[in-house]
Amino acid sequence: MEYFGKILCISKEDLTRDDRPMVGGYQIDDIKAPIMSVSCYDQLVYRKKIRVIRKGVGRGVTALVSVESLPEKYRKRVEEKYGNMRLEILRHWFLVHWVVDDSARTFYTRKSLVLGDNFDLEKQQECVLNASAIQAVLRLMDDVKMQRAVMQGERLCWEEMAGAINFYQAEFGHTLPLSVNRFKKKVLEFKEKGYEALISKKFGNQNTRLVNVKIEKLLVSIAARPNRPWNTSVCDMYNQFVRGELEMFNPETGEIYNPADFTDKKGNPIELSPSTVQYYLTLPKNQALIDKQQMSWTTFMHEQRPHVHRESPEYSFSKVSFDDRDLPRKLKDSKQRPKAYYAYDVASQCVVGFSYSRKKDVDLVVDMFRNMFRLIERNGWGIPAQVEVENHLMSQWKEGFLEAGKVFKFVRFCAPQNSQEKYAEPLNGAKKRSLEHEHQLGIGRFYAKSKKYRTEAKKVFDELNDTYVDKQYYTWEELIAEDQEIIRLFNESLHPNQKKYPGMSRWQVLCERMNPNLQPYDKAYIAQFIGECVPTTIRRNSYCRVNYTDYWLSSPEVIEKLSPNNYKVDAYYIPEEDGSIKDVFIYQDGKQIDTLVDMGRFNTADVEQTEEDKRILGKQMKYIHAFDEMMVRNGVTPVGTLKSESVKQIASAPVKAVKIPKTEEIDYLNYFKGKDYTRIGQDAV
Incomplete structure (x- = not known):
């Protein structure tokens, strides 16, 4: 029997099938005999005495008849052969x-x-x-x-x-x-x-625990003592406490712990075995709590505290990370390590700025920024969108150069001693472990686990008993030159993510994947923050003296931008690697006035003049002529006064035409030739 929808049905095959076993050629079990014959089934269907729910259409689909529609005698035989239909209906109803x-x-x-x-x-x-x-x-x-x-x-x-x-x-x-x-x-x-x-009450309660929450917390508190006691010592101290042999208190609140709070239902002290104490103290949560008390903040943060997971940016100069380091090898003269400051592009991992100094000071940082911006200027790149800096040397510029939106759109100051936050930290390590270790001697750490990366020093037995001598020392020039060569090799080496940048070096990724939305490089604006500042004065409406060199104004009209009766300006410039000056920008009251030009000086002796001298002379005379033209163009004539009677007489006088003489063009290159200035001076007198 089966259900068709919600109707209990029996198939034609079940009604007409003979299930009686054969014993000696006879079928003796009448209960398993057919309910009806095939001809009887056909007659009942023809006379509509039974209800056919589904017709048999062949291909394994048999006809189904409603059990309720069977005549009483056939329904009883179905129940005798196949069981109680009422129970089957209830079973189906329950299953539904x-x-x-x-x-x-x-x-x-x-x-x-x-x-x-x-x-x-x-x-x-x-x-x-x-x-x-x-x-x-x-x-x-x-x-x-x-x-x-x-x-x-x-x-x-x-x-x-x-x-x-x-x-x-x-x-x-x-x-x-x-x-x-x-x-x-x-x-x-x-x-x-x-x-x-x-949920049974036996789950989630403390009733069956020998070590309840209070005991477990006390064990952790004992293990968190500053002297870092062994687990066996923790077990001994706890058992002494519950037996009343040792007093314990909370140093923060002053609470004195009561041994009576650590007894069983009968009042007996709950003593623990060393293995039980070992089990609870090595639970991960308790181990983290103990380390939180015993480790320094930086050690706990790097070993236990969760950290974020980041992905590198898609484009170069989307983010640049800065960090300082001590070069691994020492100087001959001072036995100290040179200080270096690097700027890394996060996407390409290229070193885009570097500087060196004997001291870790502000000048080291400024030189690094200058080096980076000189690279940007040479290649025509834009300003990095974001910089990642430390607090130690950079915090003084929080309200100025490194204020978000001033030079860089985004600025992130990393937490002190949080090396995992700065992307430059792992890049320093990658550079050291790869190319420096390959091309230089004495690269590694004295406590390194691998002997390939472990360094050794010779101990000097003196009164301090803490003096060590390296195997070799170097000059300043050697260390700086070798480090710059390592930087070049590092930038030209293959990018570590070859799946994303197949066959491309770090430098190629830097150049070809540059962020298209960077702000353009404004050297005059940047020079205010990282450039040298020289207070100077505009002299003779033409030049300023900066570092013993005369720099000319770009045009005489610049003096129109000056404040009244004020020729004092501030000259800013970013020195080149060799200390020379390429561009000088002058500001007055925080406003840019002009970009100065180094016209140079020419040889005053005609016989010694070269083509370069003549070019310099021509540029200077051109500026002087432009100044003269500005004076003529904007010149004024002193006002004369007349009495009213004189005006009437002039008005009645006859009009005469006046011819204005033509002015000849000035030859700047031959300005001094063919003129007798002695005679001109005498005629002027």
Whole structure:
């Protein structure tokens, strides 16, 4: 038998099949005889005495007949042969209302994280089945209530659900009580507390623990002492305390711990074995708590504290990271290590700026910025969008040069002693472990785990007993030249992410993957922050003297930008690698006035003049002529005064035409030739 929809049916084959066994050529079991013959089935169908729910169309699809439509005698024979149909209907009805509760499965899975390993998968599955059984019974009750309400029948009582409760227990194996009253109590508790009501009270409590939360916390507090006691010492101190042989207190609150709080139900002190103490002190959570007290802030942060996971940017100059370091090898003269400051592009990992000094000071940082901006100027790149700097040497520019939006769009000041935050830190290590270790001697650390990276020094037995001598020392020029060569090799080496940049070096990634949205490089603006500043004065409306060199204004009209009666200006310039000056910018009251020009000086003796001297002379005379033209163009004539009678006489006088003489062009290159300035001076007198 089977259900077609909600109708209990029996197939034509089950009605007409002979299941009697053959014994000696005879079929002796009448119960397993056919319910009816095939011809009888056909007659009942023809006379419409039975209801065919599905017609047999062949290909394995057999006809189905409604059991309820069978005549009484055939229905009894079906029950004798295939079982009680009423029980089968109830079984199907119960199964229709059974659904595994997915919400319960999710709840108990998450609850296992809180309750621990004791609440394993088997216990979780048991709770899910119990929740599903309760939900099925509640749905079944609602269904019965609806039917009786429609049919105006009697009210439903819990005793009628006993069959369903037993069925679900036999079919699915729930562990709910089979007693109706106890089951009803469990259902009411489930309605009130939800899924929590099905979790046994033995999970998540401290009643069965020998070491409860208070004892565990005391053990951790003892282990967190500054002298870092061994676990066996912690065990001895705890047992002495609970026996009353040792006093313990909280140094922060002043509370004195009472041994009576660490006893069992009978009042006996709870003493622990070394293995038990070892177990609780090595739990990951307790180990982290102990390390938090015993480690320094930086050590705990680097070893225990979680950290963020980052990805490198897609474009060059989206972010540049700065960091300082001591070169690994020492100088001959001072036995000290030179200080270096590097700027790394995060995307390409290229070194885009570097500087060196004997001291870690502000000048070291300024030289590094100058070196980086000189590289940017030579290649025509834009300003990096973001910089990542440290607090030690950079904090003085927080309100100026390194204020977000002034020069760089984004500025990040990394926390002090947090080396993992700066991307330049691992790049310093990558550069040292690869190319420096390959091309230089004495590269490594004295405490390195690998002997390939371990360095050694000779100890000097003196009164200090802490003096060591390296195997070799170097000059300043050697160390700086070799480090710059390593930087060149580092930039030209293959980018480590060859899957993303196949066959490309770090320098190629830097040049070809430049961020297209960078701000243009404004040298005059940058020079105010990292350039040299020289207070000077505009002399003779033409030049300023900076570092014993005369720099000319770009045009005479520049003097129109000066404040009244004020020729004093501030000259800014970014020196080149060799100390020379390429561009000089003058400012007055924080406003840029002009970019000065180094016209140079020419030889005053005509016989010694070269083409370069003539070019310089021509440029200077051109400026002087432009100044003369500005004077003529903007010149004024002194005002004369006349009496009214004189004006009338002039008005009545006859008009005469006046011819204005033409002015000849000035030859700047031959300005002094062919002129007798002595005669010109005498005529002027």
